[in-house]
Amino acid sequence: MERRSVARRRQLRAPRGAGLPRPAEDGHHQPQSGDAQRKSRRLDEERQWQGAGRRRSAGVPAGRQLRHQQQIQDRLRLRPFTLYRLSGSVGTLTTLGNQLVAAGNAFHIPSYVAAGNFLIAAPAQMSRYLSSERPDSVAIDTNHENYQRLRINGNALTATYELDPRNTLKYIGSYRNMAYSDRVDLDGTPVPLISTGRNTEVSSYSHEFQWVGGTDRLNYAAGLYLYREDGTTIGGQLIALSPPPANTKYVDYRTTDNAKAVYGQLDYKATDALTLTAGIRRTTEERTNASAQFGTNGYRGPIISTILPWTSAAASFSATTPTLAATYKVNDGLTVYGRMAKGFRAGGFSAEVPTAAGVTTPVNPEKSTTYEIGFKSTFAGGKAQFNGTVFQNNITDMQLSRLLPGTTSSLLSNAGKATMKGIELEGVFLVADGWKVQGSYGYLHGKFDEYLDYPYNAATAALAGVSTSTLIDTASNRVFPYAPKQTISLSVDGRLAKTAWGTLRGLVDYTYTAEFYAYTSNKSLTVANAGGGSLAEINKMPALGLVNARLMLTDVPVGGPGTASVSLWVKNLADSKKLTNVIDFSYFQNAAWTPPRTFGLNFNYKW
Template sequence: MHNTGDRTQEDNSTTSVRAGLEEVIVTAQRREERLQDVPIAVTALSRAEIETRGISNVIDLKSIAPNLLVSLMPNSNVVSQVSLRGGVTINGGLYWEPSTGMYLDGVYLGKAVGSVFDVVDLERIEVLRGPQGTLYGRNTMAGAVNFVTRKPSGIFGGSASVEFGNYGGHVEKLSLDLPRWGIARLSLAARKEDRDGLVKLTDGGELDSRNKLGARAALGLDFSDNFIVDYRFDYTKIDQAPPHNQLYYVTPQGPLFTAAAAYASRDRLSTVSTNWPSYEQLDLHGHALTLTWDVNERNQLKSISARRTLRNDDSVDLDGVPITISTAKRISNLEQKSQELQWVGRTERLDYVMGLYYYEDDGQTINPHEFFFGSDNSQYGFGVEAKSAYGQIDWRVTDALTLTAGLRRTKEDKTTWRFKSATPVSLGPIPWVSAEASFAATTPLATIAYKVNDRLNIYAKYSEGFKSGGFQGEAGSADEAVIPYDPEDQKTFEVGAKFTSENGRLQLNMAVFHNNIENMHVNRFTGIPGVSVIRNAGQATTKGFELEGMWVPSEALRLQVSYGYLKGEYDEFMEAAAPGQPITNVAYNRSFPHAPEHTFNVNVNARLAQTVWGELRGSADYGYTASFYAYPYQIVTVDPSRATAGNTKVDSCGLLNLRLVLADIPLGGSGQAEVALWIRNAADEDQPVNFIDFGPGFFADYTLAYYPEPRTYGATFTYRW
C-alpha cells in the first residue's frame, strides 16, 4: 500500500500534452482512488498544472473550481477568505474559524490567519466541495482543501528557478532530493519572494509589498517494507507591508469627515498619504509526524501527530488617509496540536475507514485602536479542545452498485477571556471576564454510487456538516463576551455524474446540490470601534449546479472548463427591522454574502511548436466571477442607522493570465532547462474585490475598498536535473 515517492514522468511540469487524459489519483476518502471513481465533487490539480498556473498558496486558487471564491481578507495579505458553495467566514479575527477546512499533508490548519503561506514542493491540490463532516470533521461544512506535498524519492535530483517581474519582483526557488542513505530519504525546498509595494506613500514608504520566505524539509524512514515514518517541517517568515485601505466613500459630515472626503476615490490609487505605520509580520512553524504500518495487504494503520505555532503582528492605517480617524494593531499568538489515528482496510466487498481525532489550540490577540475621539486597549483569548470518532464503510453490493454509510461524533469544549480598557470611558470598557461552553454533533453520510459502465459513474449523496458555536472575541460588552453563539449545521443533498469518453480524450463531471443551513453564522460590523459581532441568522438555503470538463482533441491541445451556478437566500433572518421595532423575520431584505451566482474558469494549454531548442507551449487561464455582496446587510434601506448591502457590492470580474514556455531545453547530461514568459491580470482589471463598511454607526458612512493586483509580467528560468 506504500508509495515512497519515486519520481515519475508526471512529476515534471514539462510533460507534454498526451493523446488521452492522465489517470488522476486522489485521497479524498483517506485512501488512494481514481478521481472518476470517487462519489464526491472534487477538483484535483496535478503538479504539472500547479506549476503551469503558478499556484503557490490558497489565494492562487481564486475561482479555479466551480462555486469557489478565494480572496484576501480586507487589510491583510496573510489571511484568506474562502467561500465554497456560499459557505464563508467574513471576519479575519483568530477567534473565528473558517467554514472550509484546509489541510497540509493530512494536518488540519485551524485558522484563516496565517493561511496565506507558500506551500513549497506541492505535488497535488484537492478541492472537496460540500460537507466533509464524516472523514474530515472540524469546520468542513462548506468543503475542504487538501495540499499534498511531494514525498522524498531517495534519488538525487532537483530543480532551481529564478523569476523576475515588474514592480521589482523576484522569486527564487530550490527543490532538492538527496540520495537514499540507509533507510532514510530526505528532500529540502525553499522559496523566497520579494516585491516593491504596489502603492507608494508620499513620505517615501510603500504599501502592498512582498517579503516572504518559505522552507520545507521532508524525511522518510523506511524501517521495513510495511512500516514507514514520515516527518514534515514547514517554515514561513513574512515581513512586508499590508494592502492600502483605500477610502472609497465617506459622507462629508462635519469638518473631520469633510476633510477625509478629499482623499476618497473610486479609482485604484498608486500614490497615497497616510499617517500611521503599516506593516505585517508572520512567523509560522509546522511539524508533522506520520507513522504508517501496513498490517497486511488489506489493512493499514496510520498515526498523524502535528504541532503548529503562529505569531502574527500587524499594524494598519485603517482609515486610509493622513487624518487619525481609525487605526488598528494586532499582536496574536496561536499554538495548535492534533493527533489522528486511522484504520484503512478492505475485504472482498467492503472498504472501510475508521479513526479517532484530537485537536486543541490556544491563542490570544492584543488589538489596540486609536480613533479621532479616543482609544482602546482590546484583548481577548480563546481555546478549544475537540475530540471525535468516525467511521465510513463502502459496501460493493455488486460490481456496479456501491452503498456507503458514514458517521462522526464530535465534542468541542471552548474557552474565552475578554478585556478592554477605553478612553474616554464612553467607549465601553470591559472588565476581565471569562467563560466556557461545550458543543457536540453527530454528522452522518449516506451515498449510493452506481457504475453504469467503465466510462460512466453516477451517485446520490446525503451528508451533514457542523461548525461549532463559540464566543465573541471582539464583544462590545461584558455580557456579550460570555454568552456563546450557537453551532451552525448543514444538511446537503447531492446528485452527480462522472463521465469519460471511450477514447479517453473527454472527461465531464457534474453535480447538483441543495443545502439546508440552520443557525447560519453571519458577521456584522456594529460601527462601535473595534467591535464585530457574530450572529446566528436563522435558516438559509443554498443550491446550485457544477460542471467540470477536460478535453484533449489532439496531442498538442488540452482544454479545461469549469462552471458553477449558485443561489443563496435566507429563509429566516431574525432581527429588528429598525431600532425600537420588534424582532421579526427580515430575510426578504438581507443580502447573502460572498455567493456569486456564476463562476467560470477556462484553461487552454497548447503545444505550439517542436524545435531543436525544445518544445514551445502556450497557456491561457481565464476566471470569471459574477457580482456578489460583501456583507449580510439590508438590501433596501429601511433603517438609515444601518449599513446597506449595495454600498459594498463587488462587481463581476474576469481575470486573464497568459504564459509562453520553451520547455525541455537540452543542456547536456540529464539536465533540462525551461524559460517562461508570463502575464497575470493581462487586462489590468481594477475594480474593487472586497470592502469594509464602517456603517452609519461610525458617525458617517465610511467605506474602504481593496483592489486586485494590477497587471504584472515577467520571466521565469528553471533548471531540472
C-alpha cells in the same frame, strides 16, 4: 474585518463526509485550496478562532506613496521541506519545515462616507480622498509606520503499518505555530482618524489514528482525531471618530480550542455496478475565551482606565453527522451518484466586543444538511472528461461576522436559516499531444429563510408595530453575501516546443465572477422588516473577468541531482480595474480593488 473571498463563501454548499477524517496538517487560519466551488464545506471540521482569523491589510513605511500599490503584497517566502523514508513495516515519515512570509502593503482606499453617522466633523477631512475608481497613488498617515508580518512554522509526521495485506494502521500528527503582526492606517488618508495594530500568535497540534481495510466487497475505515489550539492577540487602536475614552484602547484576548472526533465509514459493493456508502462522525469541541480592554492615553499609550476587566467564558459543542451515498456505474464511461450528508461547525465567542455579555455569550453551532446528485463521464477514447453536480444545502443557525458600528471589533451572530442550491459543471479535453483545454461553470443561488435582527430604526419599527428592542424576521429584505450567480473558468495549457534546454509550455486562463454582495445588507432601509446594517447597493461588487498567462521552461538540465524550471508570468493581463470587496466601518467604507497588471519571474530547483 475579515475580507472573505468569494471562493471561500462558495465552500458553504456541502459538509464534509462524516467518515472522511480531517487531515491533521490542515491550517486553521487559511482558506481551503483549490476551486472551492467544487469542494465540500467542511462544517464539522472548520475552526474559526475569532480574532486571529481576521486578516487586515497593511501599509508601507510612513508617508510613502506608491503607484498602483493598493492591492500589491510583495512577499518573501522561504519554505524548505525535508522528507524521510524508512523501509520495512513502517511506511513514510514526513517532516515539513518553515514558511516565512514577509508581507508588504495593501492600502485601504476610502470609497464611501455616511456623514450622518459621524460623531465628529470628519467628513470634510475625508471627502477629498474618496475614490470611485482605483487610484494611481495613495497618501497615508505619516504618524506611524505601516507594516504586515507573518511567520509560520509547521511540522507533520505520517506513519503507516501494514497489519496484513487487507488492513493498515496509520498515524498523522502535526504541529503548527503562526506569528502575525501588523500596524495599519485603516482610514486610508493622511488624516490620523483610525489606526490599529496587533500581535497574534497561535499554536496548534493534532493527532489522528486510522484503521483502513477491506474485503472483496466491503471497504471500511475508522479513526480517532484530536486537536488542540491556543491563541493570543494583543492590540491597540485609535478611532478619532469616536469621543474619549473609547477612541484609544488596548485589547487583549486569549482563546483555546479542544476538539475530539471518532468516525467510521463503510463502502459496500452490492453489485459490480452499485456501491453503497454509510458513514458517521461524532465531534465534540470545547472552546474558551478570556478578554480584557483598557483605555489608554493615546495610541498604545499608558493605561488610564478599564473598559472591560478580564472576563472568561467556556462552552462545549457536539454533534453527530452521518453520511449516506450511492454510486452506480452505468458503463465504463459513465458513473452517477447521489449523496446526503449532515455537517457541523462549532460555536464560538466574540472576543473583541467591549462588554462582559458580549465576550461570554457564545453563538450557536451552525448545522447543515446537503443533498447532491451528479455524474462523472469519460469519452473520446479517454481523452475527454465531463462531470456535473446539482446540490442543495439547508443551513440552520448560520454564523455571520460583522463589525460593530464605529469600531474595529467583530461580532459573531447566528442569522437563522438559509438555503443554497446550484449547479456545477466541469470538463477537460486533450485536444492534441501535449495540449489540454479545461473549463468549469457554476450557478449558485443563496437566500435567507429566517434572519432575526432588530429593526433598523424607530421609523421601521413603527411600520412593523414593534419596539426597537424587539427581534423581527428580516430575511425577505436581506441579500445573501458572497454568492455570485455565475462563475466561469477556462484554461488552455500546451507544449510549445521540446528542446535540449527543456520543455517550453504555455498556459492562459480566464476566470469570470458575476456580481455579488459583500454583506448581508438590506434591500431597502424604509420597509417594515429592515434590520441592522447598510443598504445593499453600496455593498455590491461588480462582475469581474480576469486573464492570466504563464510561459514555462521545465526539466531544465543544470547539473547535479535535480532539474530546474523557469516561468515568466503575468496576472490581470488586461489591467482590469474593478472593485472586489469593501470593509464597512459604519462611519465609512474602505474599498479593495483588483491588483494592477503584474509581471513576475519564478525559478525552481528540485532534487
